[in-house]
Amino acid sequence: xxxxxxxxxxxGAETVSTETQQIARGLRQRDLALLHALVEQYQYRLVRYLxxxxxxxxxxxxxxxxxxxxxxxxxxxxxxxxxxxxxxxTIARNLAIDSLRKRRIFSLDTSDSxxxxxxxxxxxxxxxxxxxxxxxxxxxxxxxxxxARWLAESLETLPxxxxxxxxxxFQEDLSLEEIAAIAGASVSTVSSRIYRGLAAxxxxxxxxxxxx
Amino acid sequence: xxxxxxxHPSFCALIDKSLAGxxxxxxxxxxxxxxxxxxxxxxxxEATRRVVAGLEGFSFAPxxxxxxxxxxxxxxxxxxxxxxxxxxxQMGWGGLLALLLTAVGSLAASRLGSLAxxxxxxxxxxxxxxxxxxxxxxxxFICMLLxxxxxxxxGLSSRKGFSL
Numbered sequence: 545x546x547x548x549x550x551x552x553x554x555x556g557a558e559t560v561s562t563e564t565q566q567i568a569r570g571l572r573q574r575d576l577a578l579l580h581a582l583v584e585q586y587q588y589r590l591v592r593y594l595x596x597x598x599x600x601x602x603x604x605x606x607x608x609x610x611x612x613x614x615x616x617x618x619x620x621x622x623x624x625x626x627x628x629x630x631x632x633x634t635i636a637r638n639l640a641i642d643s644l645r646k647r648r649i650f651s652l653d654t655s656d657s658x659x660x661x662x663x664x665x666x667x668x669x670x671x672x673x674x675x676x677x678x679x680x681x682x683x684x685x686x687x688x689x690x691x692a693r694w695l696a697e698s699l700e701t702l703p704x705x706x707x708x709x710x711x712x713x714f715q716e717d718l719s720l721e722e723i724a725a726i727a728g729a730s731v732s733t734v735s736s737r738i739y740r741g742l743a744a745x746x747x748x749x750x751x752x753x754x755x756x
Numbered sequence: 757x758x759x760x761x762x763x764h765p766s767f768c769a770l771i772d773k774s775l776a777g778x779x780x781x782x783x784x785x786x787x788x789x790x791x792x793x794x795x796x797x798x799x800x801x802e803a804t805r806r807v808v809a810g811l812e813g814f815s816f817a818p819x820x821x822x823x824x825x826x827x828x829x830x831x832x833x834x835x836x837x838x839x840x841x842x843x844x845x846q847m848g849w850g851g852l853l854a855l856l857l858t859a860v861g862s863l864a865a866s867r868l869g870s871l872a873x874x875x876x877x878x879x880x881x882x883x884x885x886x887x888x889x890x891x892x893x894x895x896x897f898i899c900m901l902l903x904x905x906x907x908x909x910x911g912l913s914s915r916k917g918f919s920l
Contacts, residue, residue: 574837579830587823592816605819609826613833683814691806692813713776714808720777731778738776739769745807 564624571619583612586632589716593633596711597640597704601682607643611636630722633712637726691749698748702741705729709737710745764790764797771801775808851902858895865891 570578590611594604614635622631683696699707705727712723724731770787773779779787791798869883 574834576831576834580827583823583826587818588816591818595816605822608818608822609829612826612830616830616833617837682816686814686816688815689810689813691810695807695810710811714811735776735778739772742772742775742804742807746803749807749810750803
């Protein structure tokens with residue numbers, strides 16, 4: 545049984561490896577057909593990641609476009625040894641931080657949590673990122689189920705780093721190590737962000753159920 | 757329904773740890789055994805799973821036309837990059853050719869100077885100075901400019917950012 549599992553795991557890993565190597569080769573050659581396929585495959589996930597990261601919808605389209613242009617330009621730096629999605633999200637994250645830094649709505653000086661790594665290249669996802677208007681948040685707009693509507697209220701109040709950890713862990717199914725690499729934080733910091741997020745969302749949901 | 761998570765806080769924490777993918781196999785086993793006998797903790801796990809499942813209830817559809825816009829921008833940028841690549845290559849070859857001509861020209865001018873100097877009653881030191889000032893130095897400057905031009909251009913472009 546164990547041997548079979550190992551074999552299947554190896555086959556799965558080889559398939560992923562072959563796929564990522566094909567992507568790396570295509571990016572080195574600036575293969576437009578490959579880029580079109582990647583855009584189709586990853587666009588939804590990229591949009592979702594950026595909305596979770598920023599808690600806003602308006603800058604996302606521009607950032608998505610800049611991310612793909614950066615993929616085209618810097619494609620040679622993707623080695624194909626690791627999955628493509630974390631590399632893509634890292635680019636998107638850096639662009640989002642640059643974009644927000646230009647608008648001076650947050651700095652890198654402070655961290656979002658006392659347990660964060662000092663000096664980590666994270667973001668002060670200060671509440672300056674929170675929606676200033678009364679317009680429905682992107683989470684409220686995107687909620688399709690009753691539970692999602694309850695979660696939406698809580699998600700917009702969470703620090704962006706926590707939302708980022710949640711989406712990468714539970715939507716993208718990335719490992720803690722992969723999330724840590726994207727967020728430029730330690731694994732323990734990422735874990736604690738996930739615990740904080742789960743606790744906040746759970747409490748909010750239980751409160752909502754209790755109120756009903 | 758409020759769950760009594762304070763009853764077994766360590767196991768409640770372990771449930772989150774397990775969902776986060778941070779629990780060891782030993783901890784997973786301990787948690788499984790505990791959940792089989794502890795209803796409040798099983799409810800806590802169910803509530804947490806419901807939160808995670810609730811995250812699936814969002815639909816973040818990309819804006820209308822975003823794919824088309826992105827693909828058009830990517831195609832345009834690819835053409836720009838290809839044009840720049842060809843230009844850089846041409847500049848590189850031009851620079852190397854200029855370097856070669858400078859070396860050959862300097863050698864020829866030096867030979868010619870040594871032959872023509874006595875006939876024109878010029879001092880060899882003056883000949884060498886004239887050669888260096890009016891041929892070798894300007895030629896090398898142009899060579900360097902051609903060879904470094906792609907780097908200078910790239911630096912200026914990156915400061916300008918994307919210009920789509």
